[in-house]
Amino acid sequence: MTGAASVKPLFQAMKPKRDARQAALADFAQMPRPKDVRDPLDFDPTPKDATRPFVAAELSHIRAHGRRVWETAVGAGHIAEVLAEFGFEVVGNDVVDRGWPGVELRSFFDVEEARAPIQITNPPYNQINASNGHGRWLRHAMQCGASYVALLLNADWPAARINGFDSLLYDHPPSIEYLCCWKIDFRGGGAPPQRNSWFVWDINRLPMGPNCWVRQRLYKDFQDPAQGVLGLDHIGSGV
Template sequence: MSAPSSRSLFRATKAKPVADARQGALHGDDWPEHVAPREDVRRADDFYPTGQPEAIRALLARDGARIMPLGKVWEPCVGAGDMARPMVDAGLTVLGSDIVDRGWPDTAIESFYDFAAAPAPAIITNPPYAEINARDGHGRWLRHTLDLPEWEYCALLLSWDWPAARANGLGALLDAHPFSYCYLMRWKLDFTGEGSPPQRNAWFVWDRRWAGVEPAFRWMDRDDDRQAALDLADHIKPLEPDAGE
């Protein structure tokens, strides 16, 4: 004879739930309002100004030996000049263009994609993320940059995890044309002015005179004097003499 089961006893002695008189039943309009998940709504023209000058100042502190001799910089998303102004203060000539005039003097109102050649030997900008990422832009901005002649040095300020995306051809593009080196910024840039910026950023640099085999990695701090300078002479190819010389 098998032993009696304790399940029936447990069911008989289990306490029954007691209704709380303080709680009213939810009927009709009493249901809490359903809030749809927040959509990632980008600003018009994907305009997120780099309002913190230390981003460009840190780049000039690290790569000034490479940038300054070039003399001129093209800022194709110049906006109100948040990035252009520190470069001018450093002694560079900045040629600004944008699709909207936001107040920088002598802005050329022209789409980046309408340029057939770079108007300066250096390109330094914070490109619209929707045009360069894998999901929306399919890397279009980078592809056009790489196709442009007449530039030697290009630094793009982007989200740190940007190059990890491989979808829509961006991975293949970076495999074929990797950046020369990057600087991971060890502080966060507040592009929206709303505080608590969610992402890390980095400067990704393509240098057509770079002699390295694999992309190099460097830290970047606000106070660049604490860092050892990148010895560009060990990695930059010397200029080839003109055929007529």
């Protein structure tokens, strides 16, 4: 007697076939992710178009403190070169020589007295954020005795509350924050998801109060100062 026919071929025929697009997505998911290429010293070159609008907006306030600026994390001189365009004399420190002429190879934290009354930089974020830096960079900038400090930071930087940030911003609220109304592409690989702001501490402009400061919109487009007119009309009103 012959056995009953197997139903296995029938079920195999009914099983949905794998779509080619699904196969491609599955293969993509298995691909190794690119390694983190972040510089171990948190070096993020600052595009000049991130600095020019800020300096144009703040020029009269900066000049009120003189013509000598200390770039405390000078790197390859991206910010220093813009400051020179506006007529400032720049002295610079860093822990690594990245090619800026005249760099003093010395950590910012090893300098006890400000080399100039004005400090303008994009500091290593791991030295000023709450989780790693505990706001250390700002604390030292205040201790050095500069009369004007401007730092390019993540716009969410002051939202942290851990590791003493409440007291830090209570004691040292900025005079003004310039919110960049565009996303800055630091590494040439496309703009990152976060927003950035220039935060300013200026002894000539008292903050509104503890944990309180003026926030102003900053636009990327401005007129070249070499043309004789600065793009101050592009700066929005404070809120």
